[in-house]
Amino acid sequence: QVQLVQSGAEVKKPGASVKVSCKASGYTFTSYGISWVRQAPGQGLEWMGWISAYNGNTNYAQKLQGRVTMTTDTSTSTAYMELRSLRSDDTAVYYCARGWLQIPLDYWGQGTLVTVSS
Amino acid sequence: QSALTQPASVSGSPGQSITISCTGTSSDVGGYNYVSWYQQHPGKAPKLMIYEVSNRPSGVPDRFSGSKSGNTASLTISGLQAEDEADYYCSSYTSSSTHVVFGGGTKLTVL
Numbered sequence: 001q002v003q004l005v006q007s008g009a010e011v012k013k014p015g016a017s018v019k020v021s022c023k024a025s026g027y028t029f030t031s032y033g034i035s036w037v038r039q040a041p042g043q044g045l046e047w048m049g050w051i052s053a054y055n056g057n058t059n060y061a062q063k064l065q066g067r068v069t070m071t072t073d074t075s076t077s078t079a080y081m082e083l084r085s086l087r088s089d090d091t092a093v094y095y096c097a098r099g100w101l102q103i104p105l106d107y108w109g110q111g112t113l114v115t116v117s118s
Numbered sequence: 119q120s121a122l123t124q125p126a127s128v129s130g131s132p133g134q135s136i137t138i139s140c141t142g143t144s145s146d147v148g149g150y151n152y153v154s155w156y157q158q159h160p161g162k163a164p165k166l167m168i169y170e171v172s173n174r175p176s177g178v179p180d181r182f183s184g185s186k187s188g189n190t191a192s193l194t195i196s197g198l199q200a201e202d203e204a205d206y207y208c209s210s211y212t213s214s215s216t217h218v219v220f221g222g223g224t225k226l227t228v229l
Contacts, residue, residue, distance in 0.1 A: 035218070037164075037220075044207065044220065044221070044222045044223040045156070045158075045164065045207050045209075045223070046220065047209075047218045047219065047220055050217075050218075059215070059216070061216055062215065062216065095164070097164075100217075101211065101217055102150065102152040102211040102217075104152075104154040104166055104169035104170070105154070105156070105164070105166060105209075106166045106169070106175060108163040108164055108165070109163065110163055111163055
């Protein structure tokens with residue numbers, strides 16, 4: 001069965017960086033893209049970007065350009081999302097999901113809570 | 119401000135039907151048949167309920183259905199059940215550089 005398992009919760013100080021991992025299993029990793037979506041406390045879903053696990057092509061939300069980097073390691077079927085220069089409003093649950101472009105997000109990770117606080 | 123507009127809340131009694139709307143533009147909802155709906159229970163990850171406007175993934179009850187007219191997509195839940203109480207989000211492929219937009223979410227309360 002398809003599974004996406006994310007790394008554990010993180011607490012970071014403003015200005016720091018965080019890197020969240022998302023390990024996929026149960027399907028051919030390079031046949032799909034991985035999207036990242038975040039959800040601030042009590043708020044809705046915010047699309048952050050996607051990466052093709054086939055060729056590494058990426059597309060990021062404009063508001064995160066310059067601060068976010070998405071990568072994959074095909075040898076371990078793992079996707080990564082790094083967010084730099086963290087601010088308090090980056091506090092959110094970060095989700096990875098299988099899917100990209102017009103492909104629906106059909107499987108989701110369990111979410112990773114990132115708390116940014118001094 | 120979300121790119122797609124959803125009502126903040128809807129409610130219905132068990133057994134009734136409800137419809138949640140999702141309004142966009144000709145650059146997203148109206149221009150493509152790539153509208154998806156996600157259900158999210160508190161503290162849980164979203165779950166895909168409808169894709170490509172009206173298709174249900176395996177395992178999703180046929181009480182859930184989707185449709186689209188012009189720039190507005192709709193999710194209808196018939197025969198409401200207590201476990202349907204959740205937040206629902208629409209999303210659409212878009213011609214903008216972001217390629218994906220979400221609605222602001224709708225809280226469904228089963229009375």
